[in-house]
Amino acid sequence: MRVTVVGSGYVGTTLSACLADAGHDVTAVDIDPDVVAALNDGRAAIHEPGLDDLLAKHVDGSLRATTAYDSVPDADVTFLAIGTPSNADGSIDLGGLTAAAEMTGEAIAAGSDADPDRDTAARHLVVVKSTVTPPGVAEIRAALRAGAGEAADRVELATNPEFLREGSAVDDFQHPDKLVFGTDSAWATERLESLYDPIVAAADGDVPIVRTDPETAVMIKYANNAFLASKISLVNDLGNICKRFGIDAYEVADAIGLDDRIGAKFLRSGVGYGGSCFPKDVDAIRAAAREAGYEPALLDAAVAVNDGQPERMLDLLDAHADVAGERVAVLGLAFKPGTDDVRNSRAIPVIDGLLERGANVVGYDPVATENMREHFSGEDIEYADSAAAALDGAVAALVVTDWDEFAALDDGFDAMTAAPGSAEPVVVDGRRIVERRDGIAYEGLTW
Template sequence: MDVSVVGSGYVGTTLAACLADAGHDVTAIDIDSAVVSALNDGRAAIHEPGLDALLSKHAGNRLRATTSYESVVDGDVTFLTIGTPSNPDGSIDLGGLSAAAETTGEALAGLGADERHLVVIKSTITPPGVATIREAVHRGAGTAADRIEVATNPEFLREGSAVDDFRTPDKVVFGTDSDWAASRLEALYEPVLAGRDTPIVRADPETAVMIKYANNAFLASKISLVNDLGNVCKTFGIDAYEVMDAIGLDDRISEEFLRSGVGFGGSCFPKDVDALRAAAREQGYEPLLLDAAVAVNDGQPERMLNLLDDHVDVAGERVAVLGLAFKPGTDDIRNSRAIPVIEGLLARNATVVAYDPVATENARERFPDIEYAESAAGALDGAAAALVVTDWDEFAALDEAFDAMVALDATDGVDGPVVIDGRRIVERRDGLAYEGLTW
């Protein structure tokens, strides 16, 4: 198939590369000429394992990038993957997506009288937004609107494993109003799903996007419940991980998402839960459980800082922050738990030195005045305390690097350099005043 992908962020770039790898001819469309140039050179503007390899393999062959919408009218399917940022009240801003949808419609105004086209919304939008984007496409298309169907195909990609998630999905959801559109999507995904028994869920477009929101809201709530239980365990001196290992044996609970810690971040869970809360309130419903999930998550970084306060006054002291990305495997710092941790340290007048394997440059834009180390060992060198915020594998193997930390005077009541671990990635060892967040 000939496929156009409008928008080249995390979702759009992954989608374009993976569809090209599945054998489709793909045109990536983006307004940013620098992003377009990078894609045509086989490079991603984001850090995502496996993505550069696909881009370098298919750029100039099955995959090309452009700032023009000319390819749309000659293609079979157009995906809209424009970002939908949050408004201050948590609702989503459809401005950029609506503009791209209308421009896509304008490109499709030249459809032949006997031609049909499928526009697929892959951006994350609430159910009322489907009608808004459909209207924008049809408004741009004019008299060709009756030959354009707008469907939804929500994404369930995890940053850090997006390529693998696309290739081996747990499910694929098609939100369509016709058998024709569903068949076209099934044909598009056939080379991806061939030989697999992946469930395909067919629903109307609005139900399909609600599946995405409910999916993420459930996982976010599970994380917050586990963190809340972990906080309770900590008050009794009980290791929450031992408790969670046991309850995970229950088939009704499962072992997934039971690692308590400093909370969730990223571009999906916080944004999607906030959008669903705002949409529910617009309908007159108060989503109390979702509100509680957000409250618990927002409180975890402060609990981490309070544990630090229990050991030492960090005013004027060098404090290492290990991990800046919201999760390992990505350079994305959006809603990273490192942000409130660093803000809290600065409010305590600490001297912050931070390290992350890949997210330093993104963090530098947010915190230009703190120090950034070139290694975890460099961050620990001379630090009186360290806070572990992201569970990068390399943090589990620091060992002797902690010997370069400094202990404050015994009058401060500290038995050694302080390590507050928010991800259970560092091993307890002699010579450290070690605290796990929920263990």
């Protein structure tokens, strides 16, 4: 099938590369010429395992990038994968997405006018891949129809939410837990099914498909992320209680995870969730609920627990040492391993708290250092080129991201030094990635 993907950010780039790999002819559209140039050179603007390999494999063949909407009229499916950033109140800003929808409609209309031989009765499917709340669907549909003008009656809007995890997005797309199609007609559903046929076939047909309306489809995405975020905050809340009782929260979690009503996933308590999805999506559905006259008390509590975990980490440090004027290492700057994304990383409030305490902060991450410089310049904190270098001379270390290399540091902690008045250097582990060892005062956040 011929596919146009409007927007080449994290979701759009993954979508374009994976659809090309599935055998479709894909044109990626983005307003940033630098992003377009990078894609046409086989490079992604983000760090995502396996993504550059797919781009390099298909660029100049079944995948190309452009700043123009010229491919839209002839596409079998056009995806809108434009970011929906948060407003100050947590609601989402649909400005970029509605503008792209309107330009897509204009391109469809212009294509019909420019080519007298074009089948003007042909229907065009436009699919929202962006994360939008149910009320937002109507706004996008209205913008699309306004742009299409007289061609509006043959343009149909559908929604197809993504469930990609940063660090494993390519694998998640190619081996989905589920596919959700939000459509208003059997024709649109069948077209999406045809598009995803190669992916379903590769999984031997064992992919659940949810067929519903556009608004319900996007609500499924929000409910999915809100549930997982709440599960993380609940296990963190229980973990904080376990810490007070001197109980290992991980032993408790392993036991309750055997209950198939609970399940073992997302029971690893620690410093909390971050990234672009959970915080943004939970805030957005909370704001939408309030707009509709409902107070989402449980989701509010989930956010409050998550926001408090970095401060609990700092409290554990305070119990061992005064770090004013002392070198303190922060290991891990990305919000999770496998990505260079620092959006809502728990390292940000941790570093803020250390700077408030007067510490000399040195940060290290295998891939996310440059992105963190947008939050903290080299004048604010020092950046090390290895975990060992960050630990050298530090009186304390706070482990924020569970990169595998932190578990293999072994002798790296030997280069640390005790703070004045302390018997040993302090390691506060927010991810249970470092083992207790002689020579350090080790504190697990919830164990």
